[in-house]
Amino acid sequence: MGVKLQNKNLITVDLGGTKILSALINGQDQIIDRFKESTKITGEIEPIIEGINNSINKLLENNSLTQKDIKAICLGVPGTVNPNTGLIGYAPNLGIRDYNIKETLSKYYNIPILIENDVNLAGLGIQQAELKENVKNMLVVFIGTGIGAALFIDGKIYRGSSFYAGEIGHMRINPKGKPSKKSKLTFENIASRTAVVNAIVDEIKKGKKSYLSDIVKKGKRIKSKSLRAAVEVEDKLVIEYLSRSARVIGSVLGSIATLLNLDSIMLGGGVIEALNDFMLPKIRKAFNTAVLPEPGKIVKIDYTRLGDDAPLFGGIKLAQEFLES
Incomplete structure (x- = not known):
């Protein structure tokens, strides 16, 4: 599967219009824990950021980990995303427009934060964990x-x-x-x-x-x-x-x-x-x-037979590309 996560863990968060799915993935590319909660759509960004942070913190707490044990956080967003800057251009199902979510999350975490469109992330997961042929x-x-x-x-x-x-x-x-x-x-x-x-x-x-x-x-x-x-x-x-x-x-x-x-x-x-x-x-x-x-x-x-896991596995591929760059 290419570059491993150097024995550190990865957290992938799939931010959806109805739910937030998150997973803790170990250095052997295995999902070892999951967390799920409802997305709070209010027209304001704060409840969404709160939901993301809660998901990440629950995974850390449940596994007795700190930020030092995490190689990167990968976030999939249902909308147009500039992965270089973390700017969400438009995410209609979330009510978000022209918002730099990477900049906000970087205030809470002193580790790399990788942002990608949610279906792009799912596609990477299908490449990573499902498709055998080229x-x-x-x-x-x-x-x-x-x-x-x-x-x-x-x-x-x-x-x-x-x-x-x-x-x-x-x-x-x-x-x-x-x-x-x-x-x-x-x-x-x-x-x-x-x-x-x-x-x-x-x-x-x-x-x-x-x-x-x-x-x-x-x-x-x-x-x-x-x-x-x-x-x-x-x-x-x-x-x-x-x-x-x-x-x-x-x-x-x-x-x-x-x-x-x-x-x-x-x-x-x-x-x-x-x-x-x-x-x-x-x-x-x-x-x-x-x-x-x-x-x-x-x-x-x-x-895809991966179901909701497709974007979660996509985080592995995204993190590998980050490590190789």
């Missing part, structure tokens, strides 16, 4: 609250001229049907987990029957495992909107694969993890319709 040109797409992607060209992350590469969730598309709420017809407004759930909830509130009706009536959150259960009982409403999501995902990926001539497309996120056997065949079918035949032949579409 994949040079890869797109990693995570479908969740929104839709984000990491693009690897010649084995390295492509960030673009202003660190906006991979923001495919904001691509304008024109699928059949309408989004569940009045919003722009963007990729993530149609195909993200949030969009699918919102559409299903709207239909149930209009009187449509569904396996999920009781959950909606009680005001509870529809989780991916509930979508899975609905598909298993052949819930027509849920199947309709998940199928639409899969068709749109496949169509968009087909166009991207034609443009970039990719080797591999790796999918992730809760819906894909819970429903890969339902979603992937439909995604592949729509993909094959949209992609040109020649570039389509070589693209392998699969899903």
Whole structure:
């Protein structure tokens, strides 16, 4: 796996729109402890910084460690990030714009702090811990609250001229049907987990029957495992909107694969993890319709088995690159 962390530990933090996942990784690249807490979205940065610090401190305390035992802290952020400066350009799910999170965290920790986009970090984790073959040109797409992607060209992350590469969730598309709420017809407004759930909830509130009706009536959150259960009982409403999501995902990926001539497309996120056997065949079918035949032949579409661990393992790769530079 390249340069080891010289017998020191690494902490990786995955800052998400709903939860903060953190892990302590030893010098043998093994996750030895984890911590999870909810993300507090208030429109202010302070609760987010507090959540990150709490996650890091819990890992240190639970393992009787101090900062001296940590080689680096790696943070994945759901938005545009300049990894050189630590500036978050825009993270809509967190309500953050033009904020230097590295500068703030450096006030608390006297160790290297490495900042990266969360899907880029997950892509590095897939490279590090999952892919065995040499994949040079890869797109990693995570479908969740929104839709984000990491693009690897010649084995390295492509960030673009202003660190906006991979923001495919904001691509304008024109699928059949309408989004569940009045919003722009963007990729993530149609195909993200949030969009699918919102559409299903709207239909149930209009009187449509569904396996999920009781959950909606009680005001509870529809989780991916509930979508899975609905598909298993052949819930027509849920199947309709998940199928639409899969068709749109496949169509968009087909166009991207034609443009970039990719080797591999790796999918992730809760819906894909819970429903890969339902979603992937439909995604592949729509993909094959949209992609040109020649570039389509070589693209392998699969899903990551790492789940939430993908960005956590990505911290290993990021730290190795830091040590080697």
